[in-house]
Amino acid sequence: MDHQKQLFSCETLCQVCPEHPKLDEAVLITNKARIVSMMGVIENVSTHHRLCPQCHMVCRYQEWTDGLHNFDNHVVLSLELCLFLRENLQNRVSASRVIDSLEGLRRVKFPSRDTIFHAYFHFEALTDTDYMYSCINCGFHPPVVVMDLHRKGVFKLAVSDLKAPEDFNGEHDIEGFWNSVHVEMISRGFFPSGTKNPFSVPPSYTSWAPWIGNETRTSDIVLNTEFQKVGISSSHEAKLSGVTEDRLLDELAKQKVGVVRKLCKACNIDSKGSRFDLITRLREKMKSRQTYDKVFQSIWGASGGWSVILCPHGIVYSVYSVRFNLRAESPRDFADLLLSWKHMPNVCVYDFARSLAAHTNLRVPDKLPFHPHEGRLAEPTEENVKAAQDGSLKVNLPWLHERMDSVNEDPHLVTGSSDHYVLYDRFHEGNTKDPKDKLRRIQLVPELKGWLNSQVVEQFFANMRKSNYFLSNMSPSTHVFMMRNITHHYNSYQQETSGEAAKTWSTWKDQYLIVGTGSSCRSPTGVQ
Template sequence: MLHAYMHFEALTAHSYSYSCYKCGYYPPVVIMDLHRKGVFNMPTSEMETPPADFDGRVNIKDFYDSVTSQIICTGLLTSGRKNPFLVLPSYHNWAPWIGPKCRDGDIVFNTEHEKLHAPRQAAEMSDLQMTEERLQDALINLRVDMVRKLCKQCGIDSKGSKMDLILRLREEMKNRSSYDKIFEKVWGASGGWAVVMCPCAVVYSIKFNLRAESPRDYADILLSWKHFPNIAIYDFARGLATHTNLREPENLPFSPHEGRLAEASNDNVKSAAEGKLKVHLPWLKSKKKDADTNCHPLTGSSEHYTLYDVFHEKNTKDPRDILRRIALVPELAGWVNSQCAEQLFADMRKNNYFLNTLTPSEHIFMMRNKLHHYNTQCNNKTEESIKKVVSEDVLQLDHNGQIVMAAQPPTEADVTTQPYCPSMSDLLPGLTPNQTSDQLNRRIWAVNPLPAQQKLLAYVLDKNKDPYEDILSYSPGRTLTRCDFWSLAFEEVEAQIADQCFQVITALGASQGKDVHTFSIYLVVTWLPPFHNDPLAALPDNIGTKDIILLPSWESGHWIL
């Protein structure tokens, strides 16, 4: 049944887009982690070394087309016949999966062959040490009899307590060949699969490691992307920044400050430790007006930082790594879920039993397919939540892959060359002049705010608080901060506030089946004082054809705009 299902999926025209409707094709913030128990059996000793001219670049499309061909051919062969399209793991013919819109072409990096005997630079030695620590954690979780058996297989004294055995294995792991042998016994032959996700928990890239995980695997993925993310969250952020910058020394991927949020000075480290340092990155919420050179298309910034996830930020021994904490960025703190990868792995854990029994090529095909359906479900939930507010007909993906409302072309009736002042019958069709203010639901304008509303208003307008704190998010990538609302006390209203008010009117009209069109371009709002006699007499002489007039009208003892 499993092979029949895989044969069906291989014959289905899936897009495998691997992108999020909210974050688009190029997410500015990504979370990276490894699923250590997603492995497949593979004799690493039998893997051939790559050709001498292999530079770590693989054609992703050709590789996955060959994997699909193997799955299709398996469904057509009689039992016992050898598959002519069989794909075996090799360092020069193995590729991660990256969405077609996200990656920078079909040639991607897979430099796992460099893990074999490549000498490490001094700045990168912590890479190996961190991997050994993870393996030690896995050893602690094994039963005592399993640890004793592992010691015997490595030729180590198997007598003593569990901790004595682990300490002996720790010393043995300093030898690279012994380390690989212990790793294969504990985790399986392959190195698990590494994922890169957006904060919405949509998977953008997945890499099926042949050997033990290291920052090299994530650097392969990020350097294969069309646009490098501004924020990369990883449990070994320092190692990722060091390794990636060493690979691209002429154009450092993680800069400024080597991917830290501030210069690694004693004053900054001390301020961060005391909770006094805040690093504002407003372009995470609203794109820079004056975009940087070689910037990210969604933020307009060319700055790139690598931060620790919240559960590993205290594991580092370098005091400067306190400048890599999420809590230092108000635009990220309390918003980004750095554990969404762990939540995905917990959900996928039930599949480990049957996935880990598949051949390597079947394993990666099945995982790519399962994550494709997982991403589709996430995007469908996002779309359904948006449809509760706007009509399905106006939703589309823009050039960055984000879901937006489609611009509706104006009709001939919308175009006029003469000034136009709508009457109340135009603004509220179907109402008769005799309808009372209760029927118009206008009594709210004469009611003072409730205590809870007054408290909320005082909080929003408090100038002693952070002016860049996000108060309202009203569309993907667009937010209103506290300082935006400070214009409410003046005659000139901040444009984004007025724009949001008009969007609320549009949404309310749509909920009642009415088409309400609002325009935020060349918008001039003229506020008129109430006149009991003729409001038109208060209109200024310089009214333009594109002005929108909020005209007061006296009905049933109340002023109505």
């Protein structure tokens, strides 16, 4: 709590003008600023800025070497508090709960939760983070990936408000989009609360990019063709999202009376009476599919979840791509991601393998992405299907263990193979009625059987689900920024963990491994 109470920028020269003129004398902004730290709140802090006499650029206090982060010249966070908030978010504790705990501990009134939350985002946006999204085991180009959708990872969105673009090919500048999200987070420190931020990033079919690490993607131009989903009916979206009528009514009951009344008017229902009367009328009217769809779009008003691609290394898995869907899931989401990769994985594991293979191959008919056999492990003959059903068919992919010398066009950087397969995860093999899909089973491949954890995405989602209570209540741009940031720090932790594990194993192996027939191998702790 010994921070200085007079905060001046150390800059004395303008870094924008060519001749670097001297800045004007410091001007007081306020003497009522507050420094918020783990120990409490320091009141009556003075903040100052300097002005360039030529370009009129404002240079304000932003000296991290003091252990402080200036948000808006009125609220200044200690770096320790920023890092503490980061660790808590990694452990699924929202910023507001952290501040509630600190207030109870210090018996001091902190600034509003929203202000501290935006100040923390301001800190993360100004932090030099690489967002590489890769695994220490797989590098930047994993040969085997697992893909799935987290349907409950959503933000509030009225899909009906999105306008379908004209003359748009679905290509997005990934760096441009994410830089604009960063600018929104940073600009919140320059506009008073409650005023419109001109740098806000609303969801749009023409500007809504996924995140793929810069070493993994082909270029800064990536695909997002969700605007082509517009033809899918909203009732189909409701079905895919698994929203029952009862669940929709529960969400309806949480809305304000004005929202329910407005919805009744939109559905040509009497809008007079209590909330209970309005919901009762809507419930009767929702027996009509048209009204149900309208209530779904208006009240559920949520995005389509997270499409995620991970590598399958057991506990030490890493996220490679994440996409924040505006509409309900379809194979198009994962096709967009895979077609944006520099080296498409040789083996993809997905719930709807056949649909993904068919859709992606239709997108690129002149150079089929999934081949041979449309991504199946063997030619779909009756003999092969029967052998797969009996468990007698084995398809070896030796290049998964040792890189092959390939003469084929466009081989994978790690395996040397240009073959690309789409397989079902173990728990969804029985979802298909097509007998040919038995040739998409993981257990047919000896190199995958036993070690491939096809449930890594579910494990990741089970972990992230604990954060839904605060992620799902954020605005779209805040949601995607926070999700990407949490996932980055998660990946970084996984890499540190796997690196230490590999180092420990290497040391133990050199010191304790006994080589020889019939000898026993025990670790220093006695574990065989």
